[in-house]
Amino acid sequence: MKAALLTAPRQFEIKEVPDPKIVNDADVLIRIKTVGVCGSDMHYYTTGRIGSQIVQYPFIVGHEAAGVVEKIGNGVTRVRPGQRIAIEPAVSCGKCDQCKSGRENTCRKLRFLGAPQQLDGAQCEYVVLPQENCFPIIESMTFEQATLCEPLAIAVYAVERSPLADGASAAILGVGPIGMSVFHVLRTRNVRSVCVTDKIDARLEAARKLSPKWAGNPDRVDVIKEIGEIEPFQMDVIYECSGDQAAISQAVQLLKPGGTLMIVGIPEVDEVSFLIHELRRKEITIVNVRRQNHCTQKAIDLLTSRKINMDSLVTHRFPLEETPKAFDLVANYRDGVMKTMIRID
Ligand SMILES: [Zn+2]
Ligand SMILES: [Zn+2]
Structure with a gap:
């Protein structure tokens, strides 16, 4: 698959990398359609770190994403191939004291999409995530709206x-x-x-x-x-x-x-x-506020019911090949940029 690899501070290379594979029964292979460029991605892009989370190159960033289910593991019941989904980027272990007390966002073994040494991100054609991280969206919701569910x-x-x-x-x-x-x-x-x-x-x-x-x-x-x-x-x-x-x-x-x-x-x-x-x-x-906890569906519902319309937040769109341009724009706050979306087709 094609991926935007961060290879050094402020440097991307668009390259072919191996496709991610379904390993566990609960895994879902997702074809990514849109990825939002987030302020937290900028820290990795400009300085290569957020606190003790330090990027090891090459690295794929991106955690605000939406796409289509391509393939599912044997135990998946939550989604089916072809279904359009919003993605919850935090993968919690479900077993530690934090998860057991309902604090999955501070899970001791949390792995987050596009966080260094945790999970490669979504600025690529495919990612694999557990079914719990896949949230079906209605037909009338666009992939951009589904992507905005993460910051929302x-x-x-x-x-x-x-x-x-x-x-x-x-x-x-x-x-x-x-x-x-x-x-x-x-x-x-x-x-x-x-x-x-x-x-x-x-x-x-x-x-x-x-x-x-x-x-x-x-x-x-x-x-x-x-x-x-x-x-x-x-x-x-x-x-x-x-x-x-x-x-x-x-x-x-x-x-x-x-x-x-x-x-x-x-x-x-x-x-x-x-x-x-x-x-x-x-x-x-x-x-x-540590990211979010149990709020992805609530965000989807707020957009689905049209109680909130955040469409105007998206000011710029780029294809995957122009990831360097997109990050340069956001890092320098140019052109009245608010939210930039990378489109992958
Ligand atoms: Zn974000
Ligand atoms: Zn946990």
Whole structure:
């Protein structure tokens, strides 16, 4: 099969590699149709790592994917050949303490599609995954929509994990694809107001279409002062989706006493700091969001029922052969890029 191999930082080669094989009875061979380019892929692309997860070259990235079932193992009952599916990229062991307590997303033996030394990713023609990772979609759902279910599931999980009372005030710091997905989910909830920040004006423009109470660029305006003027009692919940140190500090300042900081973004650095006195005086709760847990079907349902439409998030499309171009575009935030899709035909 054809695959986009990451062979060094910022370097791809499109090459023929052996097809993956069905090994276990529960395995499904999937023909990939679309793969989304994710911010986390960018870390592997530009620096070759996220924390202790270090890429060994050559490596196939990509975890936001959808496709068609090509072949199934003897024990597969969940899907059949020809069926169109969304993919849940996390393969958990089902046996460890975490899995047994329903925390499959922090499984001790978790293997994640397109994560170094775990599983090769989906920027190729075929992948093999257990049947539990295959989610059938209806005929009218496009492969792009099915691919968007992965970031949307993270947003569903982030909102589920947050203590969001009726009429709460919320802010999203960083409205890239994940922040925008959180915004879409918040719009299905009874939230009084949503304020958003981003350093990229094109992203603020996209967010403005979802009617935030306030949207601004922290490079140009005093975010604390301006949001403080319209929300004098400050925020109940903040979704930090940028991974940026300055945004984390702004979040602590923007939260009301007893507020909750949801850490959703992935920092590029190994350590971040907190304004400890403000954090403790206000008794801020910090909640980390590790990808998602049991939210793939919920994300599919939100798109299927048309409660959420995220089609406009997709700004760019490339064939597999142009993977280098796609990653270069996303890494440099060029052309108002939000979500880029790689199409494989
Ligand atoms: Zn992702
Ligand atoms: Zn486990």
